[in-house]
Amino acid sequence: MAKRMKILAVCGMGIGTSMLLKMQVDKVIKTLGLTADVELADISTARGLAMNADLIITSNELADRIGDVKAPIVSVSNFMDLEGITKGIRTALNLDK
Amino acid sequence: MDYILTVLVDILSVPALLVGLTAFAGYLAMRDKNFSDALAGGIKASIGFFILVAGAVTLIGSLDVLGPMIEEAFNVQGVIPNNEAIVAIALGELGQATALIMVMGFFFNIVFARFTPFKYIWLTGHHSLYMSTLLAATFKVIGLGGVALWLVGGVVLGLLQVLMPKWTQHLATKVSGNDDWTIGHFSSLSYVAAGWSARLLGGEPESTSAEDMEFPKGLGFLRESLVSTGLIMLIIFLVPAFFLSGDSRAALGGDTTWYVYLFTQALTFSAGVAVVIYGVRVILAEIVPAFSGIAERLVPDAKPALDIPVVFPFGANSVIIGFLASFVAGIVMLLIMGPIGLAAIVPGLVPHFFVGGGAGVIGNAFGGRRGAIIGGFVNGIIISLGAALLLPALGNLGFENTTFGDADFQWVGIVISLLGRLFGA
Secondary structure, eight states: OOSOEEEEEEESSSSSHHHHHHHHHHHHHHHTTOOEEEEEEEHHHHHHHGGGOSEEEEEHHHHHHHOSOSSOEEEESOTTOHHHHHHHHHHHTTTTO | OHHHHHHHHHHHHSHHHHHHHHHHHHHHHSTTOOHHHHHHHHHHHHHHHHHHHHHHHHHHHHHHHHHHHHHHHHSSOEEEEOHHHHHHHHHHHHHHHHHHHHHHHHHHHHHHHHHSSOOEEEOOHHHHHHHHHHHHHHHHHTTOOHHHHHHHHHHHHHHHHHHHHHHHHHHHHHHHSOOSOEEOOTTHHHHHHHHHHHHHHOOOTTTTOGGGSOOOOGGGGGGOHHHHHHHHHHHHHHGGGGGSOHHHHHHTTTTSOHHHHHHHHHHHHHHHHHHHHHHHHHHHHHHHHHHHHHHHHHOTTOEEEEOGGGGGGGOHHHHHHHHHHHHHHHHHHHHHHTTTTSOEEOOOHHHHHHHHHHHHHHHHHHHHHHHHHHHHHHHHHHHHHHHHHHGGGGGGGGGSSEEOOSHHHHHHHHHHHHHHHHTTO
């Protein structure tokens, strides 16, 4: 995977919880041996930004509010569960096939 | 030599450059970042600060319309608690002190986590920034300045960033069933009070859990702070106008119809808040990961203290119940507080939603659905009273028609003010 991916971390205001997601995703991306820019977004602007994103990560309750977007959405319920997040990202990026 | 010194002092007294340098240094301190990443990070953080200040200009314009209107209509000072608004306004004057307090606060957080039993690393960067602003403002009012202000502010911030998570640890454990993280959100007083009162007055948490109810999901839009701020601002700007005399009302917009004018002002305020939030995001996206990376290396056994929405997945219904109860308490307090001589604290949706929602989840964990209602309601009372009592502690900032929305900003500010009075400052 040579291309640098763009990942969107989304929460209500785009400054708190999405920051935690970003830091977790940064770790996951590194262990998977990929490169990606992880950016923060609030839920109101996420839909527009999602057009240029390769992956979206957000909390369970917000996943539905992003609506129909091309990029796969990984929804997280336990923010500290690095294994779960890794699994979600692997599935979304079809890395297990 | 003198010239170099002058330039150096100039750079360090521009808060935006200070923030940029911090981000730059933070990146360099993380081993896996190179020089160009560090430079880009520093520049982005600096620009973020300028964006934030630009938002303040937008905000102030519409607050200057709202404040006098409420004053004329109800004969009380009307105040809308909104962290972003008060912080952006305050940073115009307190930028340097705030930036230095925040940097020192991060440093002392790591020191305390390393050498005391309170092993917590605070990862809610926007609340660090807001608390730094509060500390800069209130310590300045009681006469602290210069290096003393930066140092005392930094130590207090560092202390709060390990003590508040310790205080709320039992709540996070109860809600989530594990204790490898805790809450890092400067509304700890609300959360502790919610847990305590829900245990005392709530129902049986297992059999009456709010999560077993069928509950409409239609209120999810409230988490979109852009929408919820805009909506509530429309109401807040329009309602007082009906209590003005006909002439005053007609004169509001000049040549523009008054309600069209108020409509644009309400949305302008929301736009200002959105700009401020964007600025905060740009700054934090550079600084928090650097801080977290450094902290993880120096204090590997510390637990992270996290923003409140991390508890929301443990109680989707409770979030909504807690918010509604908190908002109702906010309205009740609005009606009570004016007549007894306090400022009229107009309930803003953002603190009631996020903190009320968190208090609801905690309340539910300790006392079922009744606990969720009690938890939210208790938060509504605390943040309304706290906002009014904080105003005198803020000095000139207390007249800006906006203030801090969360309980810890409020009680910390009030305590600092009382200490100042006690020691005759």
